[in-house]
Amino acid sequence: MRALKLKCAWSRALTLGIGLGAGWTLAMPQTAEACGGVFCDGGLPNSMPVNQDGENVLFVLDQNEVEVHIQISIDPNTNAQKFAWLIPIAQIPEFEVGSQPLFDALLNSSVPTYQVQQTFEVCGESGLSGGFTTGGSGDPGLSSDSNGTGTDGNESAGEDPVLFKTTAGAFEIVVLQDKQIGPIKDWLIDNDYQWIDGSETVLQQYLDEGQVIVALKLAAGSDGGDVHPIVLRYPSNENCFPLRLTRFASIENMDIRVFVLGDKRAAPTNYRHVLVNPLKIDWLSFATNYKEVITKAVDDLEADGLAFVTEFAGASSVVQPFAFNFYSTSWNEAAFIGIPPEQVVQVLNEQGLTQCFDPEFCFYNHPLVESLLNDFLPVPDGLTAEEFYWNLPAYVDQIDAMAWGDGSAFAQALDSRIIAPGEHAQELIDTYPYLTRMYTVISPNEMIADPIFHINPDLPDVASFRSATEYNLCDGNSVVTLPDEREIFVPNGGPWPEFIGEMWWAEEVQQVALKGKPMHLVNNTAAINKKIEEWNLAHGWPRFPDAPTTSASDTDTDSSGSGSSGGPDSATGGGQNDSSGCGCRSDGTPGAGMLALVGLGLLAQRRRRRA
Template structure:
């Protein structure tokens, strides 16, 4: 059933001269039978029609965009947000690296907080990755062995299945079949009707199930295989080779916020952004752990705990930016000072940074001010100072 709120939204598009394409899933068809559709059209700016999405969207729904081009892309009529990496739970991330099935990190939740902050007001994107498109693996897109021509001469489903195996497009173990391409099995089930009660993957693997009575048209299958599987893979591989730069952006947006369709622009800023985020864990002499995130130090908890600070009042966005039509960028808000202030308060409460255990005075004498927790760096410096003092005194005696 079409929601009542759809008509006013469609009217606003129609008044602007937009054209609609309606697609309906065939009755009884499974979700895995949906094939990707590509539409090519002339336009002034890339756009995502989020206003229409609002009629069936969920709260904080994730929206991810991919752009291939010669340079980085950025939102035009939405803000651009740079995340505050201190808000990631680095303690949990470190623990997850030690277990086989780690708990997921709430990346989407942090993005939702950042884009809902002041100025961004729910209309913003975060850049997940910006850099060489070669990061995308071409495995599964195209293979010289994959060819549609041999299927034209196949006269039975069994012969076609064997050819799929020969090309590596199908692998069967007697119980089920798998394919390196997600569209092969759905296509096969379309041409080989699966009897009621049988799984399509099992039916394809069952040689005795296939009979010469099953209707089969090798020419049509070959054409469909090329159109749906092989040709799109070749085009994708060609696009990756043609366009050297990939930009991936993400946002979390709720239906009430889907009032503007985001448009995008090629940015003048060509700075790359890796998809990996990292922090450095430094273990201290007393077993405490210091974490360095970017250029910021998060001191070890005074009580010896290893959990990550919650920082509920710390901004989720490090910066909020706005890109102009010419691709230039303006920083609307920089939260760096506020982030540093809250980090400083936390570190002070943990007695971080510590005072060195040894102080070398102007005469080269080492003093011990008392049992203060010291870092590896401080203790190493003290040891070097003591060694220097011994060498100097020995040289004086030798003279």
């Protein structure tokens, strides 16, 4: 393992909660296939789930200023009041409430999407159709989505380490400073923050680097339903994702997703960049082995567990605010000041924040709306939330008038927690034209350096949609053409073959500079192409070996590798083919389209096997 010692301007740390085992669990959702609220990735069969587990962070890269949006999730099986979050940072930042719907939109709009289109060889007495080749992708259909400092960490100067206190939404925030970790540890424990034994050495490292410690916890009376992302903003030209302290509350093979908004594509600075071997992806099952492939690719030679893949790089306009409901101009907090409480839900319905029109169903179009209603219009005993909120006038005598007041407090909370964060999210998408999504899978023993990111204006786009074509042969076998045009023979039409002998998980391992093309540390393209050729020939493909095929060349590729050169893109090994239509292309032979339909009909009864 290559030890990288680099400072990080802020650092993700210790998301804590009471739970299993020794008393600590990582505070994150328990469902691995969550769709994130209002919009999922297509909802079609064989879709790749939008996985929100792990750590999701958004960087906004602007000149001499860092803005970091941190998604915070709490394990529902833990005591939310015992939640604690520690963030080492270079200076006291500005704190704001973040937008969970913005994270939902980022996750869903850029999720890797896999499609396999079907084409058929025309069968009959004459055998071959004489004009059809594999390849071509059509419109999207099914989508898948260091060492210690030498101190014991417990020496105390006896001084109050509190430097600054504030609140942001549901969180109480305190900034702590000292030369030794001891006084900070004592203060946190005395003030009912959870502590993980063994974290002292790493926290001391941050103090030795001149950083302060930000501690967050839920304010009294808040619960898991009040949790929202947090935004930190401070002057700096360095952007990094925190990992060194995360390992004390992490799990094996933890998902890390980094989103970057800027003017061009972003890349890791001190971590490697990996292009995945597309043959390792199970295309016939819509990449159900995706995480396994990424896990092993970033552990490959020269990546050493400290690497990212790029899942999407392109226009930020893919994030559509109205589709994901993170902001609407119809939202207006002033409309709630002075109105009688029995009219609150009616106004929320009018603004599109709720859809409560039925005693058995009340839909909240923002994840914090229900918690705000519970705070200012608590549900009376004996009623369900749906019964109460959909018909407030019927229960006017049971409304807690003291909790509602004149509506000013509700209006203020609505603005600070929902409207202002949503409006800022909209502003970010409008201001920064480019979005990069990077992903890695990492375990605690690998969290030895805080990854830093930068903009490289010379890197190409990476599409999140990847389409392959399966050419079904008359003998029951098939040939899959990947997006980079490499052909893979598939016996009996499936399952996806496991290639004999050594096969690399990473096609390329790169180091990305501030400008120019990436430097190739490892390039397995020629070896992979040779393996494909041997496999295909061993199975009689192509039928006429002397004829040219659409396999990739052995030449080096740029960091996207898209196009006919055959190199991989940053996540899957191929860019999207430009052809469109039904996914089968003709050589121009008259009547070829009609023959294709006839062939498809002849094969309608053929039994196909799938993994």
